[in-house]
Amino acid sequence: MKAKAPPDRKLPQHGEFLEGWDERQLFDVERVKGAYYGGEWMDLEDCVGTYLPDSSKCSGCPEKSSCPRSQSRNAAESKIETIVLESADDVSQGATKGNSGIVHAGYDDKPGSLHAKFCWPGNQMFPQLDKELRFGYQLNGSLVLATNEDEVKILNELMERGRANGVLNLRIVQKEELFQMEPALNPNAIAALYSPDAGNCIPYEFAIALCENAVDNGVEIRIRREVTNITKSGEVFEIDARHWEPSDYIQAREKQGKSADGSDEARAGGIPGTVRAGIAVSSLSVVLKGLQMAIDENIDAYVRLQSAAATIFVILMTAFILLKPSGKKRGPTDLKDLVSKLSAPVGGGGDKVQVEDMKTGGSGSWNAVKGVTVGREIVKARYVINCAGSSSDKIARLIGDDSFVIKPRLGDYLLLNRNQGHLTSHTIFPCPDPILGKGVLVQTTLWGNLILGPTARDMHKPDAADMSDARAKSSRGDWIIEASEKDTNFIHVAGIDSPGLAGSPAIALEVVRLLRLAGLDTIPNSSFNPNRAPIITPKQGMKGLKMGPVGKNDSNGLKAEEAKMASNVVCKCEKVTELEVVRAMRRSLPIDSTQGIRKRTRAGMGHCQGDKDNYNCECRVAAIIARENGTDPNEVGRRPWPATSTLSERWITDSERRELEKRMSVEQ
Structure with a gap:
């Protein structure tokens, strides 16, 4: 069953919390409050006790101090x-971070292969996993498009292959229904294979x-x-x-x-x-x-x-x-002073x-x-x-x-702004290539961005050996x-x-x-806790949040200051609060870089990408890491620009834009 759409919105555009748009981009989206939970949409008022559980019953709740350097904190003992x-x-x-995040249904896999054996059963486990671990899972469904009758035949072959693999609920949708589902598709599309059990997450x-x-x-x-x-x-x-x-x-x-x-x-x-x-x-x-x-x-x-x-x-x-534990103690620390000691991100x-x-x-x-x-x-x-x-x-x-x-296969993605996320609600594929497989895709991510790609280059071939980042394929x-x-x-x-x-x-x-x-005796662990509290929480617009220069709303990190931390925004684009950064720091995994916080809270992942001349969130986060770890600010790992990008610049030039428009007009 397809995920329930949030109210007052045609298409779901975001994941576990709603902010990250500036005022010009909010339109009707700003009114939506809630989260995806177990694949389905949950309104904000229903999140308490479910998506936002009783912290006493969950693992991953904030500890009093950060982890030792380069190693985890062990909070429980296991018999194994x-x-x-x-x-x-x-x-x-x-x-792990450089993939589409798609939870495929398994209709594309060769019957009898290990791909086919494990894909569908694994797919069916995701809703319950998300209910326990609260990582954010959207059951949005997928569509494989056909633009001619030969491709429709391929869709039918895929559907039969899926049925042979045990995949349920597959069907072919015709053009009228297809465009009701996805109005922004290329008009050349005439049919699609629909799999309502496909979903997506942030990997x-x-x-x-x-x-x-x-x-x-x-x-x-x-x-x-x-x-x-x-x-x-x-x-x-x-x-x-x-x-x-x-x-x-x-x-x-x-x-x-x-x-x-x-x-x-x-x-x-x-x-x-x-x-x-x-x-x-x-x-x-x-x-x-x-x-x-x-x-x-x-x-x-x-x-x-x-x-x-x-x-x-x-x-x-x-x-x-x-x-x-490291025994490091946090005391009142002026984040403004720590930020002043930090240089801008390198690169x-x-x-x-x-x-x-x-x-x-x-x-x-x-x-x-x-x-x-x-x-x-x-x-x-x-x-x-x-x-x-x-x-x-x-x-x-x-x-x-x-x-x-x-034999590594490399590829590139393009991740577009959230103002493009309304263009689709399903994961959309062309008919699969006979050699490279499913090929490129278009989908809205859990956070509302539009993602395009990936390309595919087999890195064992000389002409592709120095092009982009890797994923594994075997001989x-x-x-x-x-x-x-x-x-x-x-x-x-x-x-x-x-x-x-x-x-x-x-x-x-x-x-x-x-x-x-092989002989391992697995002894049940009666104290195992399968539930985990989320780091990021849904927010009700800007209600209760405060933004300003470094030092204006910062806390000193003490427990008594949690209410202040909860209102202090350290990343303006994504509305990430100081408390969310601190919660991530006090959990079980070692964090000593702004990139680590970026992946856990989205601080610095918004439109400005941590621009020091905007809100300087990268330096703000680095200061909090230094405070929580009790270290010198210069020990904190920083985000190099452009990180792992293969692009030489963030924006296309006018000449590149004209060339792109020319090629698009020729193809149409």
Whole structure:
């Protein structure tokens, strides 16, 4: 069933909260208040107790202090222990954030393939996952368009393929109904395959929600750990990981006479990075795709592991390193003073992150931020899950397994302003290309932007080797979800291209099955809490919010100041409050960069992109991070412009516009 449209609006245009438009763009949209919950629209007055739950019953609620540097806070103990090694600087970089966010229905997948096996079952798990984790899921449906009778035949073939894959509710809609559904379509469209069960989410918000809940239930996550070697002694793998930190952070620490790896603040003592025993997860590159431990009365599995984007990063282990909170104390701190110590974001446009860097997080990769190795860590593990995205074949070769090769496929998206989001409500595809698959798409994102793309370039071909950012495809032409032929305790989850996000919950259950076959005894965790409180909350227009120069409405970060933080807007375009930034900082995952806050709260993701001459939100956020972490402002990771963009400029020139209009007129 299609998501209920918000009142007073023809098309749903946003996700979990409504603001981010300036007064010229608001028109009737400003009157709409609410959120998407479990795929359906929920009005603001109905959000309390559902989308906005009782915080005492949820994981992910604000803690008193921030996390240790480059490692998670563990708020609970599990009978089965898990560690995740992430080579980038956050749990949602690379392919996790750089994908369409579509929860496909599964009609396009070849019957009998792993794509077909896991896509539809995974699709059906998303509404309940969103009700528990509140990452924002919109059940908007998809349309595959036909512009001639030959393409209509393809639509019928797709529908039959979908039915063979177990996909329900598929049907062909004719032109009259089609244009009632989507009035702005090209007039040449004559029919479409309609799948009401397709949906969309923001992939990095999905991954962050999964990881926060996993950590709150006993999982440990370490970021900036690149796996460089794996050996085995008896039944135990020894995983060698390189711990790196950004050069700016290292320099700031050295000026203060502090250790580069943060061990003087973060660890309980002993040799950093050693573990007593256990099993671990290894990830060389790409990003953490997500993981959650759960008990589900309706699913015969103790652990439910999920991924966003391409695959999952998970490993079950019997022991992990013992950490203690950093003990850093926050006191009254003048944000205006902190902001004054910060320079503008670096970069002037035209810079390009290389393909190898994209495999390890793009702007969050060690090379992009001039990373410096600060230590080595050995993780001992009985079971390993290799889900390293574009480098999963390299991880496999560390144990002598050369049974597959990853052939990266790159692509570009264009993300348009929210004033274009009204042009569609469904996810719209052309008929699929016989070689490249579903091809480009048009859809409104959960937050109301219009997204176009992606293009596709196979990076193993010489003429495409230096074009754009990567996602993994395997030499087998299908997903690789299996125990390694070299060691049954080493599980591959590799080559997970589209529709990997949709299939990820079902893939996770398969990983659990494989671990059980390998001998892992999954003991139920009776204290598991599947519910997570959202970071971003719906707002009622500008009611109760305050904007002004730095220092006018800022709090000092103390609990007594929460009401003040809740009204202080630190990002004008997206109406992000100081309290939302602080809530993200006090959760379970380490955050030490403005990019990390950007993905969690949308601060700096609006029309001005954190322009220092507008509201200077990037510096405001950096100051809050420094205050919450008790660090020098110069230790905070900043957003380089243009980050991972392949464009040399933000806006097209007049000559480029004329050329584009010329080509469009020829095609029409």
